[in-house]
Amino acid sequence: MQEKENPLGLDALAGESHKGADDAAALPVRLGRYSRAHHRAIDMASFARSAGDVKTAAKLDRCGHYLVFRDYFTVGKVRLHAADFCGKHLLCPLCAIRRGAKLVKSYLERLQVVSQAKPELRPYLVTLTVKNGCDLGERFRHLHHSMGKMTQARRSYLRGKGPHVEMAKAVGGVASYEFKRGTRSGLWHPHSHAVWLCYEAPDSEKLSSEWHSVTGDSYIVDVRPIEQADPVSGFLEVFKYAVKFSDLPLGDNWEGWKTLAGRRLVFSFGDLFGVKVPDELTDECLDDLPYVEMLYRFFKGAGYSLVKTSDVQESTVESIPEWFNHAVEAGWSDEQILRFYREMQTRINGSPSRDRGINGGDPPRSGGEQAVYAAKALDGAPGTR
Ligand SMILES: [Zn+2]
Numbered sequence: 001m002q003e004k005e006n007p008l009g010l011d012a013l014a015g016e017s018h019k020g021a022d023d024a025a026a027l028p029v030r031l032g033r034y035s036r037a038h039h040r041a042i043d044m045a046s047f048a049r050s051a052g053d054v055k056t057a058a059k060l061d062r063c064g065h066y067l068v069f070r071d072y073f074t075v076g077k078v079r080l081h082a083a084d085f086c087g088k089h090l091l092c093p094l095c096a097i098r099r100g101a102k103l104v105k106s107y108l109e110r111l112q113v114v115s116q117a118k119p120e121l122r123p124y125l126v127t128l129t130v131k132n133g134c135d136l137g138e139r140f141r142h143l144h145h146s147m148g149k150m151t152q153a154r155r156s157y158l159r160g161k162g163p164h165v166e167m168a169k170a171v172g173g174v175a176s177y178e179f180k181r182g183t184r185s186g187l188w189h190p191h192s193h194a195v196w197l198c199y200e201a202p203d204s205e206k207l208s209s210e211w212h213s214v215t216g217d218s219y220i221v222d223v224r225p226i227e228q229a230d231p232v233s234g235f236l237e238v239f240k241y242a243v244k245f246s247d248l249p250l251g252d253n254w255e256g257w258k259t260l261a262g263r264r265l266v267f268s269f270g271d272l273f274g275v276k277v278p279d280e281l282t283d284e285c286l287d288d289l290p291y292v293e294m295l296y297r298f299f300k301g302a303g304y305s306l307v308k309t310s311d312v313q314e315s316t317v318e319s320i321p322e323w324f325n326h327a328v329e330a331g332w333s334d335e336q337i338l339r340f341y342r343e344m345q346t347r348i349n350g351s352p353s354r355d356r357g358i359n360g361g362d363p364p365r366s367g368g369e370q371a372v373y374a375a376k377a378l379d380g381a382p383g384t385r
Contacts, residue, residue: 008036008093008246014236016101022283024076027069031296035303037093038064040246042300044091047250059086062328064094065298066337070291079283081293084328087281089242090257096242098281103239103266104232106277107174107195111231114172114197114271121171123226124202125234126194128211130218132187136179137259143177143190144263146215151269153214166207170196172271178241179260181252193241195226195234197271241265290314295341297334308338 012033020026045060063086070081080098089095115121130146133139154170156162175194182189196202204223212219226234242265245253268275293310327337 008033008040008097009243010236010240012037012093012097013100013104013240013243014232016097017104017232017236021101022077022079024071024073024078027078030078031304033097034064034067034094035298037097037246038298039300039303041086041092041094044250044253047254048091051254056088056091059088060092062086063088063092066324066328067296067298067304068324069294069296070285071294072286072289072291074289075286077286078294079285081282081285082324083282084324085281088257088261090245090261091253093243093246095281096245100239100243102277102281104235106275107235107239107272108232110272110275111197111235118171118197118271120199121197122199122201122228123231123234124196124198125222125224125226125237126173126175126196126202126207127191127222128194129189129191129220130215132182132185132189134187136188136190136256139188139190140177140179140260140263142215143192146211146218147175147192147267149214150210153210154269165210166202167196167210169198169200169202170270171199172197172269172273174235174238174266174268174272174275176238176241176267177260177263177265178244179248179256180244181248193237195231195238195272201225239266295338307334308341 015021015029015033018026021030041060041063045057048054048057048060062084064083066083067080068082069078071078085095085098086092087095089099111123128143128147128150130139130143133142150165150167153162153165154167157164157168173194173196175192177190177192180189180191181187202223204221207223208219208221211221245256248256290312292312294306295308296304297307298304327340332340
């Protein structure tokens with residue numbers, strides 16, 4: 001169980017956001033990362049169960065239990081095509097790294113567009129902290145409220161209605177709220193990491209005194225330039241906030257989720273406002289390329305194991321997501337899922353099915369037909385484990 005002790009966090013997000021993260025050669029490392037993440041989620045599920053939240057526990061247990069990858073062997077890329085994600089990224093590191101990587105990618109794309117239009121802009125990593133405290137909810141509200149005041153002061157200056165503030169040097173920015181627990185004090189330590197795009201470097205002394213007058217109790221800030229050649233590093237700092245929850249002891253992680261679930265922990269302004277981040281946690285498909293589909297299953301202690309590989313697929317027909325999540329939700333056994341998976345593969349390949357299939361009937365061709373077929377099969381499934 002060595003894997004469990006390996007830290008998740010920034011490294012995991014960096015690995016996931018790395019340019020070659022979807023290289024076929026990187027798959028073992030990637031599966032190792034997902035395995036550590038899911039082991040933690042399983043521990044979290046046990047904690048949730050002991051806290052009486054059986055529903056959340058079940059979602060965490062199921063999240064990433066199966067992973068369907070597509071190996072686009074002609075270009076050496078492997079994409080995550082389907083999985084039953086729980087979407088609770090403050091509790092589940094797998095969802096946190098998947099979501100974090102989507103955020104990094106989307107903001108990098110926007111940064112490229114902004115930088116082309118305004119090549120003189122430089123990115124800065126700006127960290128603002130508030131004093132430690134024992135009540136997480138109270139400290140979060142304090143940080144959130146203070147940040148609101150800062151953004152308001154920036155807006156007032158830009159409209160000619162207030163004095164200059166350092167934040168007004170930022171033409172745009174994106175920030176997150178992050179939470180640590182002091183190792184010695186045991187107190188909550190909320191802070192915010194931001195990427196600011198500025199023509200002129202923010203002055204940390206001035207920023208510190210502005211922050212102190214806004215918060216009334218806190219003055220610790222940090223400003224550092226982000227290497228232009230590697231803007232990813234700044235975004236990783238900002239978007240690691242959810243993954244960092246898995247650094248906390250299970251009880252603190254649970255408390256953090258209870259306190260902060262549903263809160264917006266990322267916000268942006270100016271030129272980085274309104275960036276669209278895709279909701280789905282799977283990868284984008286590579287259209288019109290042949291692929292082999294691989295079904296992996298999670299085994300506690302051992303990690304992910306390949307349980308089935310399809311024949312070469314020429315078509316890009318969407319099939320797996322139509323039924324996969326429903327099947328897991330309906331409580332299908334591994335054996336049922338594998339049987340159905342094989343059946344669908346045969347049908348998508350276009351070769352005539354030798355047996356009559358799960359419910360019989362003609363082979364479905366279109367995505368819609370497949371969904372209907374899957375729904376029929378699900379109805380007929382005993383749903384026992
Ligand atoms: Zn999850």
